[in-house]
Amino acid sequence: MAKVQSIMCVCPAGLGSSLILSMKVEAVLKDMGMEGISIKHASLGEVTKGCADLLVVSSDIYDQCKEYGDTVAVTNMVKKDVIRAALEEYFNTHPQD
Numbered sequence: 001m002a003k004v005q006s007i008m009c010v011c012p013a014g015l016g017s018s019l020i021l022s023m024k025v026e027a028v029l030k031d032m033g034m035e036g037i038s039i040k041h042a043s044l045g046e047v048t049k050g051c052a053d054l055l056v057v058s059s060d061i062y063d064q065c066k067e068y069g070d071t072v073a074v075t076n077m078v079k080k081d082v083i084r085a086a087l088e089e090y091f092n093t094h095p096q097d
Contacts, residue, residue, distance in 0.1 A: 003096050006038040008052035010065055011077070014043025017058065021077045025056055028084045034096075054090070056083075070094070 009025055011018035018041035026039050040052070044061055047068050055071040062073035072090045076082040 002053065004037060004053040004070075004091075004094070006040070006052040007054045007056055008047065009039065009041040010044055010047055010055055010057045010061065011041075012044050012058075012061060014041065014046060017077050018042060021056060021058075021074070021083075024078060024080055024083050025087070028080055028087055031080075031084070032087070032091075034091075056086070 007025060009018045009022040011021065022039050022041040029035075029037055029039075042051070044064060047055065047065055049068045051068065053070065055065050055069060057065045057071060057073055058077055059073040059075050062071060065071045070090070072086045074083050074086045
């Protein structure tokens with residue numbers, strides 16, 4: 001399994017909520033002791049296969065994003081505990097060697 005080196009946070013418009021999500025993801029990864037991962041944000045229309053190693057998206061667009069690669073859905077884009085639970089589940093099933 002390849003190591004996650006980049007994460008793209010995605011929302012329908014790519015403006016406010018994906019930016020907020022990217023800041024929360026960065027904080028959660030820091031809390032988890034994970035460093036060296038590039039985090040960016042984008043709109044749904046900017047997502048392409050291979051644009052990032054992992055997509056973190058709002059649950060309402062998960063089905064539209066999952067075809068582009070590994071995707072984690074979050075039910076609340078501002079609560080760090082919700083984001084952390086989703087990321088921990090992913091990383092527990094995708095070890096970072």
